[in-house]
Each structure stands twice: as C-alpha cells, then as structure tokens.
Amino acid sequence: MATNPQRPRAAYVCNACGAAQPKWSGQCADCGAWNTLEEVARPPAGQSRAGGRGGGFAAAGPTESVIHTLADLRPEERVRTSTGIGELDRVLGGGLVIGSVVLLGGDPGIGKSTLLLQACESLGAEHPVLYVSGEESPQQIGLRARRLGVVGAGIRLLAETCVERVLALAERDPPRVMVVDSIQTLYTDLLQSAPGSVSQVRETAAQLVRFAKRADTAVFLVGHVTKEGALAGPRVLEHMVDTVLYFEGESGGTFRLVRAIKNRFGAVNELGVFAMGDRGLREVKNPSAIFLARHDQPVPGSLVMVTREGTRPLLIEVQALVDESPLANPRRVALGLDQNRLSMLLAVLHRHGGVAMFNQDVFVNVVGGVRIGETAADLPVLLAVLSSYRDRPLPLDLVAFGEVGLSGEVRPVPNGPDRLREAVKHGIRRAIVPAGNVPKEGVEGLDILAVKTLAAAIDGV
Template identity: 50%
Template sequence: MAKRKTKFMCQECGYESPKWMGKCPGCGQWNKMVEEVESTGSTRRGAFANTGNTSVAAKATPITSIETVSEPRITTDLNELNRVLGGGVVRGSLVLIGGDPGIGKSTLLLQVSYQLAKKAHSVLYISGEESMRQTKLRADRLGVTSDNLLVYSETNLQEISLTIENSNPDFVIVDSIQTIFHPEVTSAPGSVSQVRECTAELMRIAKTKGIAIFIVGHVTKEGSIAGPRLLEHMVDTVLYFEGERHHTYRILRAVKNRFGSTNEMGIFEMKEVGLEEVANPSEIFLEERSQGASGSTVVASMEGTRPVLVEIQALISPTSFGNPRRMATGIDHNRVSLLMAVLEKRVGLLLANQDAYLKVAGGVKLDEPAIDLAVAVSIASSFRDKPTRASDCIIGEVGLTGEVRRVSRIEQRVQEAAKLGFERIILPENNLGGWTPPRGVELIGVSSVSHALKVTLGG
C-alpha cells in the first residue's frame, strides 16, 4: 500500500508547506497550519472538466465571430437588491453574500427565493445548516409559500450536483459554502481545500447550465469572508451584509461586481415579517438629529451611484491620560488623526491634549475623501462648543496644506441635499460654475479649512 502523502495548509490564505510551522509565511497568522492529505489530482480535473455544453474540446475563436445573446436581467421585488446587483440577477452568475452570524443573510435569500418563485422561476434552496423542517418554520414566519421553491438539506457536493442536474432549476441558493464538502477531498468542511473545490464545482454548474447561484459565506472576526482569498476572485459578485445585530437597519454593500458598479449600497430594515427595503435612506439617517448641538454636521456622500446624506458627530473633551484617545466609528481612524493634525497646524486649534470621539450616525461606513471637510468642521464645532446651522450641508476634500479640493458628482450631492430641505451647501470653490443649482439653495464656495470654519462657525 502506497504511503499517504500529507501537507500543511494555512486556513487563512491557502499557503502550502511540507511541514508544520507555527507562523504562516504567507499571511503572518499564528496556528493556522492544518495537516491535509494531498489530492491525487482527479478532484481538480473533475471540477473543471467539460466546461462546455458538449464533449468537444473548445478551441481559440476570433472574438468577432462569437455570437452573443442579450438577455434581460431578472429583477426581484427588492429594488435595493436590484441596485446593488447592477440592475438585477444575471443568468449564469455566481454571487457570494457574506455577513456576521444572525445579520439576516438566510432571511434575505429566502425572501428573494420566494419573490423569484412567484414570477414562475424554479428555485432550489440548499441548506447545509438547517433541516428541511427548520427551513419550513422560518418560511412560515416570513410568509413564504410556493410550489416553485424547492428545499433540499444536504452537505455532500456530489448529491447536490445530482439534485441540480435532475431538478434543473433557474436559481440555486447554497447556505452556506463552509458547510458543503467534496467527498474526494480529505480535509474537513470549511477548510481551504474544501471551499476552493466546492466553489469551483458550483462555478462550473453556473456557467455551463446558465443557472444563477447564490452562495452564503461566513465571515471571520476581522470582518472578511472566511476561507481563501481565492473564493472572492472566483465568483462574479461579492456582497457584504452589514449592520448591528441590535439595530434594525441592515446595509447590503457590493465590493465586487462584474456586471455593475462596485461600492453600491442598499438599505434594509429588519422586521418580524422579514427584511423591508428603505426607499430614502437619507431621511432615516437624519431623522433623530439633535438641533443646536455642537459637533454635528451633515455631509452628502456618494455610495456607488447614489448620494446619501448622513450625520457626522464629534465629541472633543480634555484628556485625563498622558496620551489622548482617538476613537472613530464609521470613519477611518488614520483619516481622523490626519484631519486633527491639519486643524492644529493650519488653523491653530490646540487638540494635542484633547480626546476625540467620532461617529457616523446610522452605522454607515464612509471611506471617500469628500467627507473630510464635514469631519473637520465637526471636530472644530465640538472643540469650540459652537453648533453649526441645521440647514447646512458640508462637502469637500481637505489637503495637508489646509486647502479644500474639488469632489466628484457635485450636482447629485447638491440635489439630494436640496430635496431634504437643506438651504446652504458649503462646497469647494473649484466646484462652483458650469452647472445650475436647484432653486432655494445657497452655494458657498470655500478654498481652505479656515474659510469653511468662518462660514459655518463664524470665526
């Protein structure tokens, strides 16, 4: 009998080594090397074999002679989901949805399955975490009943492939990819090898049969999808489901999309009957804003193709420690430190002995440069204990020399602010001109942070 060959594989990045190591050379993580039996190679060939509809091997073809058929996207009843997907579901696409446990991934996909089944599409819902009865209990709570929705509880990939072959559905939901295993791969379910091979097989099924497949991916404590990074490269679309478990609002964000814009965002509200979309998220984020409180500003941020108005709050207080604290929620911590350094050097605010706490209300994460000026004004407002006007909306990027630089899509930002009743828009001076602002809105162009503070705080 031949000796069984083993290898050690990192469960974070997929690095392979012939011997065990405490620290992975690939990603630097400790105690992530797990022993696995080496595959004979038949599994990987089986995963990628017969990628065409016939057994004839494909050959190189001039791109001008390839025939294409324009197929309309399949839309769901959730316009927010359609927006994030780029206009609807594309046939033959492989979509990965990740999120924290209990955030509502399974609820969202069960609702989408029902909406697609109502439109005469056959949907196969594969659950590796729940039994068929448990799935039915959740479906009863959500009011999901349709003969076009098939439920199947299985974790063996070969059985799943056979079921898909026999039922020939239009859509497949796999919940979740970490529970599925390939019997020819010796490692445990959820390992790097299992996730890679199972995803490759599902991708082959999606591309050859034109079936849109949604797979659920667990996330690590750092917030990234568990398993190898290769998983996100293999799929067509990667969606992250974000939000606090103790809050009702959920954010669905696209970080990769081969069929649409990236960084799109959809807002949902979790209720007893399931997830309901939020048509106007700006009103939701601003409805509890305090009037006359210092340290509060409103910024128009672009999330993909949509402008969203959110409130930025800052609290500046004298420190009781040797090193002042810097805490930020929804904003990059390094950006906050940079803006505080600009305020101290270019404006003269003595912030070196002040604790700073910043937060984006509503749980949204902002990462674009256009929020810089609003963050700087919030910090100065709290430090001076002077509130800004409730009807002000502040937009602009701040440079290291204290200048305010132009931002993109200024017309859409201003129109969204005008729609919600804001009367003054403080924006970069270079963004003025070349377009017509809405009626009843005063545009004030500023060239520096000092100029912006004089306009908003009166000095």
C-alpha cells in the same frame, strides 16, 4: 493489494514554494517553511480535473478549445431577473444575472438567510429554485418561512452537505436559481480535511462555479465572516465568484446595509438599505430620510454630509464629541470612518486651521452604522469636530463635503452637482463645498459657499 484507480487522491502543496508532498507534515521538505502545506484535490488517475467526481462534467477534449479574435466577438446581453426586492436588485446592478455566482457574507444573525428566502419567494414564482441548506433542516426552514410569510410554492429544499450529491441531484432537474447556505458547511469527497477548511471551501466553491456556468444557473453562496469582518476561507473565493456582497450594521439594530464589494455586472460599492422587522427585511427606498439629523434645535458637533454610495448620493449625519482628556495620549475614536485618517485630519486642523487638540479626546460617529470610505467626509468631519470643540452649533439646514489635503487645500470630489441637488430635495438651504464642485449655473434654492482652503471653510461657519 491493487489500488482503485477511481479513488479520490489528495496532495499537500506548500504555499511558499509550490512543492507537492504526498502527506501533511509541519515543515516543507523542499524549502523548510513551517505550517505552509495545504491540502488540494487531485483528480483520479486517467481523469482530468473537469471530469469524474468534480460535479459530473465531461472531460474537455482538445477540439473544444478555440482561439477567438476580440474584434469578431459579439457579446450577448445578459438577461437580468428581478429578485422582487428593489434594494437587492440595486446592489446586484439592476437584477440577478442568470449564470452568475453571488457570494453573500455577514455576521451571524444579521439576516443573510432571511434576505435570500424572501428573494426566493419572488424568484420561485417564475423560475425553479433550489435551496440547499447545510446548517438547518427543512423543518427549521419551513418554520422561518412561515414566520416571514413566505409561501414558497416554487422553492425546493435540500438538506445536504456533500457537494457531489448536491450537484448530482441538481443535474437531474437543473434549477434556474440555487442558494447554498452556507459554503463553509459543504465538503467534497476528493479531500480528507474537515468542512470549512481552506481547501474544502476552495474546492467546493470551484465545483459550484463550474456548475453555474455550465447549467446557466444563478447561484447564491452564503459565507461566514471572521471576527475582523472578512469572509472566512481563502481569499481566492472572492476572485472565483462574479459578485461579492457584504452585510453591514449591528445584529441588534434596526437597519441593515448590503454593500457590493465586487460586481462584474454592475457598479461597485453600491449600497442597499433594509429595515429588520417581525416579518423579515423591508427595503428602505429613501435612506437619506433615516440618516438625517432630527434634532429640534441645533446641537454642537452635528453636521450633515453628502456621500455617494454606488450610483446614488446619500445624506448622512456626522457627529463629533470633543472633551478634555485626562490621559497622556488622548483618544481618537472613529465609528464608520478610518481612525488613521481622523488623526491625520486633526493634524491638518492644527497646522492650517490654528486649532490644537493635543489634549482633547475626539470621538466621531457616522449615524446609522454606515461606513464611509470616500474622502468627501474630510471637510464635514473637521467642521463637526470644530463645532463640538467650540460648543457652537451649526445650522440644521447646512451641508458640507470635500477632501482636505495635507497642505490645507479643499479638493473637489466626484459628482458634486448630483450631491447638491440631492441636498436640496431634503430641505438643505446652505452648503460649504470645494470651489471645483460648484455648478456654473448654481443650484436653485441653495446658498453655496465655495472654499479652496480649510481656513476659508472655518471662517464660513
């Protein structure tokens, strides 16, 4: 029987040696590695990878490839479109870039679909929007839109999981913005594996990226996350898109944080803060106000620090609890911080501060569910731990930041003056900061203690 040359073909490639096999097996016949064969798509005979079933794109001819000189290029300014949600525009770098691909990941039920549906309401007023759902029916989306108060007159809905059919319908009337919820539910006819597998996610995402660049359509891809909090699917998925956004926070909590992990058109590590309510997500325009301590009286183990998330400083409360441990190996628990760094800081406190905690349980928490990745949290963490250990409260109007080195020195951190000016806006009157972060002209209304060592900071409190 003659074979159909247009029939999609699949191959299995070993990710250890790169050898291709016609069918899957547990062991690679070339290098002998086990469980390394992954299904990949191959175009039908006589077609290039960019043509045929790959989303309706014509095969690129040799005349379309041109070598340019970098000095002769005149880059065009990419036009940004506001999503109608200020905090989402912030993490996107100032607005949505038409033709870009944005990957939005987060835990189930944290608000990914809600945020995008609210953004589509504003975008649909000026641009054609296509919402592709592989998990919900149009009726279910309509019920959620009614609950959120989204009219959605300019939003078109499509319940489909085959990426070839999605792109074929989108080609007839190309939308300006397209939402795919979620990438793990789509599949391509080029592969035989189940939707959500590594090969399916990689191939469907590649077709959507090619469509976005060709049709000048902004595409939002909703991604599931694993139990470790990373995006499910191949790591190459994050390299294919232009922007990667992560939802942070507890699903049952009030506040949601959207962080930019990668952004080709804006600042990385930018943070957007939202509050979840009955009518969906509401942006928080002054996040420092919700993260600050609101104690009537000073309490031991509490201190305000100034962290910088993207382009703006934030005031966040750090809490510490030190208690005598009944265990042979005392516990070191850090929520919102790196636990290994906490252990290192406690060793520095013992060696250069003269305070030993080898028989104490130490618990550190960052209020509001924020995750702090910068080293500016070193000094406030140690001061909060010392305050709890001594049962001596710190003043409510005190703020601190600075990196602590292994030799006990306190090093400056970026944008120190901006952090101090932000602290003054929220009623802070005292600050313990590295000597290298103190402005020459000072900060009006702020009493600054400049320190060079951890011992000097301890003496200052």
